Amino acid sequence: MKAQAPKTAKAPANRAERTAERRAAIIEAALDEFISRGFAATRLDDVAKRAGVAKGTIYLHFKDKESMFEELIRTALVPMINRLHAPPPVGGSVRDMVEGFAQNFIREVASTRRGDIVRLIVAEGPRFPAIADFYYREVVSRGLAGMRALIELGIARGEIQHKNLSRFPQIMVAPALIAVIWQSLFSRHAPLDAIEMFRVHLDLIFGERRAT
Amino acid sequence: MKAQAPKTAKAPANRAERTAERRAAIIEAALDEFISRGFAATRLDDVAKRAGVAKGTIYLHFKDKESMFEELIRTALVPMINRLHAPPPVGGSVRDMVEGFAQNFIREVASTRRGDIVRLIVAEGPRFPAIADFYYREVVSRGLAGMRALIELGIARGEIQHKNLSRFPQIMVAPALIAVIWQSLFSRHAPLDAIEMFRVHLDLIFGERRAT
Amino acid sequence: MKAQAPKTAKAPANRAERTAERRAAIIEAALDEFISRGFAATRLDDVAKRAGVAKGTIYLHFKDKESMFEELIRTALVPMINRLHAPPPVGGSVRDMVEGFAQNFIREVASTRRGDIVRLIVAEGPRFPAIADFYYREVVSRGLAGMRALIELGIARGEIQHKNLSRFPQIMVAPALIAVIWQSLFSRHAPLDAIEMFRVHLDLIFGERRAT
Amino acid sequence: MKAQAPKTAKAPANRAERTAERRAAIIEAALDEFISRGFAATRLDDVAKRAGVAKGTIYLHFKDKESMFEELIRTALVPMINRLHAPPPVGGSVRDMVEGFAQNFIREVASTRRGDIVRLIVAEGPRFPAIADFYYREVVSRGLAGMRALIELGIARGEIQHKNLSRFPQIMVAPALIAVIWQSLFSRHAPLDAIEMFRVHLDLIFGERRAT
DNA sequence: TATGAATGAGGTTTCATTCAT
DNA sequence: TATGAATGAAACCTCATTCAT
Numbered sequence: 048m049k050a051q052a053p054k055t056a057k058a059p060a061n062r063a064e065r066t067a068e069r070r071a072a073i074i075e076a077a078l079d080e081f082i083s084r085g086f087a088a089t090r091l092d093d094v095a096k097r098a099g100v101a102k103g104t105i106y107l108h109f110k111d112k113e114s115m116f117e118e119l120i121r122t123a124l125v126p127m128i129n130r131l132h133a134p135p136p137v138g139g140s141v142r143d144m145v146e147g148f149a150q151n152f153i154r155e156v157a158s159t160r161r162g163d164i165v166r167l168i169v170a171e172g173p174r175f176p177a178i179a180d181f182y183y184r185e186v187v188s189r190g191l192a193g194m195r196a197l198i199e200l201g202i203a204r205g206e207i208q209h210k211n212l213s214r215f216p217q218i219m220v221a222p223a224l225i226a227v228i229w230q231s232l233f234s235r236h237a238p239l240d241a242i243e244m245f246r247v248h249l250d251l252i253f254g255e256r257r258a259t
Numbered sequence: 260m261k262a263q264a265p266k267t268a269k270a271p272a273n274r275a276e277r278t279a280e281r282r283a284a285i286i287e288a289a290l291d292e293f294i295s296r297g298f299a300a301t302r303l304d305d306v307a308k309r310a311g312v313a314k315g316t317i318y319l320h321f322k323d324k325e326s327m328f329e330e331l332i333r334t335a336l337v338p339m340i341n342r343l344h345a346p347p348p349v350g351g352s353v354r355d356m357v358e359g360f361a362q363n364f365i366r367e368v369a370s371t372r373r374g375d376i377v378r379l380i381v382a383e384g385p386r387f388p389a390i391a392d393f394y395y396r397e398v399v400s401r402g403l404a405g406m407r408a409l410i411e412l413g414i415a416r417g418e419i420q421h422k423n424l425s426r427f428p429q430i431m432v433a434p435a436l437i438a439v440i441w442q443s444l445f446s447r448h449a450p451l452d453a454i455e456m457f458r459v460h461l462d463l464i465f466g467e468r469r470a471t
Numbered sequence: 472m473k474a475q476a477p478k479t480a481k482a483p484a485n486r487a488e489r490t491a492e493r494r495a496a497i498i499e500a501a502l503d504e505f506i507s508r509g510f511a512a513t514r515l516d517d518v519a520k521r522a523g524v525a526k527g528t529i530y531l532h533f534k535d536k537e538s539m540f541e542e543l544i545r546t547a548l549v550p551m552i553n554r555l556h557a558p559p560p561v562g563g564s565v566r567d568m569v570e571g572f573a574q575n576f577i578r579e580v581a582s583t584r585r586g587d588i589v590r591l592i593v594a595e596g597p598r599f600p601a602i603a604d605f606y607y608r609e610v611v612s613r614g615l616a617g618m619r620a621l622i623e624l625g626i627a628r629g630e631i632q633h634k635n636l637s638r639f640p641q642i643m644v645a646p647a648l649i650a651v652i653w654q655s656l657f658s659r660h661a662p663l664d665a666i667e668m669f670r671v672h673l674d675l676i677f678g679e680r681r682a683t
Numbered sequence: 684m685k686a687q688a689p690k691t692a693k694a695p696a697n698r699a700e701r702t703a704e705r706r707a708a709i710i711e712a713a714l715d716e717f718i719s720r721g722f723a724a725t726r727l728d729d730v731a732k733r734a735g736v737a738k739g740t741i742y743l744h745f746k747d748k749e750s751m752f753e754e755l756i757r758t759a760l761v762p763m764i765n766r767l768h769a770p771p772p773v774g775g776s777v778r779d780m781v782e783g784f785a786q787n788f789i790r791e792v793a794s795t796r797r798g799d800i801v802r803l804i805v806a807e808g809p810r811f812p813a814i815a816d817f818y819y820r821e822v823v824s825r826g827l828a829g830m831r832a833l834i835e836l837g838i839a840r841g842e843i844q845h846k847n848l849s850r851f852p853q854i855m856v857a858p859a860l861i862a863v864i865w866q867s868l869f870s871r872h873a874p875l876d877a878i879e880m881f882r883v884h885l886d887l888i889f890g891e892r893r894a895t
Numbered sequence: 896t897a898t899g900a901a902t903g904a905g906g907t908t909t910c911a912t913t914c915a916t
Numbered sequence: 917t918a919t920g921a922a923t924g925a926a927a928c929c930t931c932a933t934t935c936a937t
Contacts, residue, residue: 739919743918
């Protein structure tokens with residue numbers, strides 16, 4: 048619908064819209080800067096320049112640098128959280144479900160900027176307890192709970208033999224995290240086929256597959 | 260004459276010794292500060308205060324903040340590197356060797372400041388390629404090579420069934436890295452028994468054990 | 472509406488104007504400080520205080536102390552350069568032209584802050600080749616070329632007997648430079664009537680005058 | 684005489700001698716540094732390094748940087764002063780005497796480090812009144828007095844026609860000072876034959892010469 | 896709302912000077 | 917006497933934040 052005055056087609060109609068766009072540009076720019084420099088080394092000047100707004104404009108949207116950072120991380124995590132909420136694509140075997148999830152994660156997180164956000168949280172978490180708390184509450188604990196449920200399903204169905212695995216669902220996702228970190232730090236030195244690594248990892252858990 | 264005062268063991272004899280001590284104090288203090296604040300947010304003023312020296316003294320030992328950081332990380336990694344060089348305590352089964360190694364790592368790295376150094380590298384690596392390079396060259400690639408050798412030994416001896424594991428030795432150590440990160444970020448929220456987790460992980464690889 | 476307050480002539484209308492004023496104040500203050508302390512001993516803190524701005528404001532106008540210095544000198548030389556460009560007040564004898572020029576120079580340079588700038592260039596030139604180059608190119612070589620033209624005119628007209636003088640136009644201006652230096656260093660000890668000295672100097676070149 | 688123990692010929696016999704040598708080395712090094720950097724930008728560290736002594740040693744010979752500078756300049760001026768004291772090589776014409784003096788000055792001052800000392804005084808004089816005073820008293824006023832005496836002798840002998848010249852002996856030496864400054868600042872851009880220039884200058888005063 | 900010039904606290908770094916050896 | 921490690925005041929410069937327009 049929306050159907051506003053078509054204007055010059057490009058210019059974003061009304062004021063509210065332009066404001067929202069500016070805000071989005073700031074968020075986008077700030078994320079990029081924070082990812083590539085970390086919190087302390089990021090200059091709001093650069094964020095403003097990259098977002099195409101004046102420095103003062105940032106303060107119309109965020110109280111200060113710190114709350115901007117925290118809010119940003121939260122915002123950026125929402126898509127990941129939503130994905131966790133989404134019911135796993137029930138259907139095939141548990142292995143297929145886990146593998147689907149991991150492929151998704153590796154493709155959409157480990158190899159993209161979202162992976163850098165994870166690394167950013169690892170980097171700045173200790174100095175921003177609010178962020179570590181939020182990340183634990185919204186991502187880690189939910190993700191592990193979901194993974195544990197899958198593991199238990201796998202055990203119940205007889206796909207997984209190792210009963211103890213449900214005590215440490217972290218093991219299931221460990222290679223995915225490794226992939227994220229490897230990507231940021233070492234892909235230059237040696238590329239890593241994260242998806243294949245994950246498959247081998249699943250072989251350990253579910254037993255070797257017949258066919259690929 | 261000068262009487263050769265025997266000193267009360269506390270006063271560090273000669274000048275060179277005191278200088279060395281001061282340097283050690285600076286290194287110690289700087290590591291602590293870098294770990295808890297990251298590179299950019301660390302103030303050399305605080306480092307000096309913590310080390311009990313004047314600000315200028317730092318510059319007698321290091322060219323500037325950046326090279327201090329790089330040199331520090333290198334220095335701090337040496338013990339880890341040495342441990343990797345040390346021939347694995349050959350003897351029992353491959354599983355025992357790996358488990359011994361992991362216990363050692365978790366006890367001496369994951370739960371100590373050394374673990375924070377690993378996290379620091381993850382955090383600052385992208386901004387300090389020299390550090391990431393050094394870490395890859397001296398720690399990661401060697402560690403993975405050693406691990407691959409062990410895996411191949413395990414396969415040769417029949418302890419390990421999954422031949423593909425040797426392609427991704429990262430899988431073997433993944434839980435150890437998870438432990439390091441968990442320790443820094445989430446141990447407050449939920450403690451993690453890293454050693455037990457690693458044991459379960461080894462069960463996946465070597466098969467379940469009869470007795471503990 | 473906003474009533475268009477006519478302002479009381481003191482308040483500098485719009486923002487751009489105030490910025491320009493501030494910049495001018497910085498330049499003014501910096502020149503004074505550089506002149507009285509030299510480059511290295513000048514503190515930007517003092518410049519800011521004298522200009523009535525904050526320290527950071529200086530950096531909105533100049534990249535750093537060094538480029539501020541170079542730019543300042545260049546700016547300050549422009550009036551002198553313009554004067555050199557101006558066609559000499561053709562008219563009377565060559566002697567009158569030279570004497571007019573010298574009187575002007577002594578009055579407007581040797582006895583004012585502009586003279587100190589010349590001394591500043593002498594003082595800092597070796598450490599700022601860019602400045603010495605600029606000064607040579609824009610002031611010295613042009614000034615000497617002009618002076619040589621005048622000398623040749625004087626020779627052609629028969630006012631000057633010494634044909635060799637055109638090989639060293641420096642001789643013509645030497646007393647003017649002496650005056651500049653004397654002013655800065657020794658006027659306290661013994662005042663120097665630079666204009667009279669120059670007249671005597673011209674007597675050597677053009678022959679003694681009948682009347683004053 | 685001196686005839687001390689020949690020792691190893693190279694090593695400077697006794698302690699006092701070594702101390703004197705060290706002092707000389709410091710003076711030498713400091714002069715070089717001050718000349719090429721100016722007072723404020725000279726680092727005592729560099730002076731010490733260049734002199735081959737420890738930083739602290741400088742303070743055994745000089746109260747502080749400032750008095751070292753002043754003392755240095757004084758010391759360095761002594762040879763020039765002595766030369767002024769020396770009775771002019773009476774003999775030929777006044778012109779010969781002046782020319783001899785000027786050639787000497789240009790050869791031994793303008794083209795050497797001593798010329799840089801003159802420039803250094805021009806540069807730092809205003810900030811070191813004691814130095815400007817000393818220089819005026821010991822060099823300038825004496826030099827000008829001597830020059831005035833020569834001029835008056837020239838007038839008396841009929842060699843010089845311009846009676847007023849004795850009022851401004853500065854005119855006589857002006858080209859020599861020009862040469863000093865030119866050397867430091869512009870010799871890179873355009874060499875200046877100072878001796879020839881001075882000769883032309885003398886032609887103005889004494890009349891053109893028959894033979895060269 | 897949006898701007899960006901201005902601020903000034905605070906950071907890194909330098910260097911004259913001291914002093915225990 | 918000579919050393920040079922240590923000091924810490926003071927310099928340059930940055931950048932989060934404010935505010936008049």
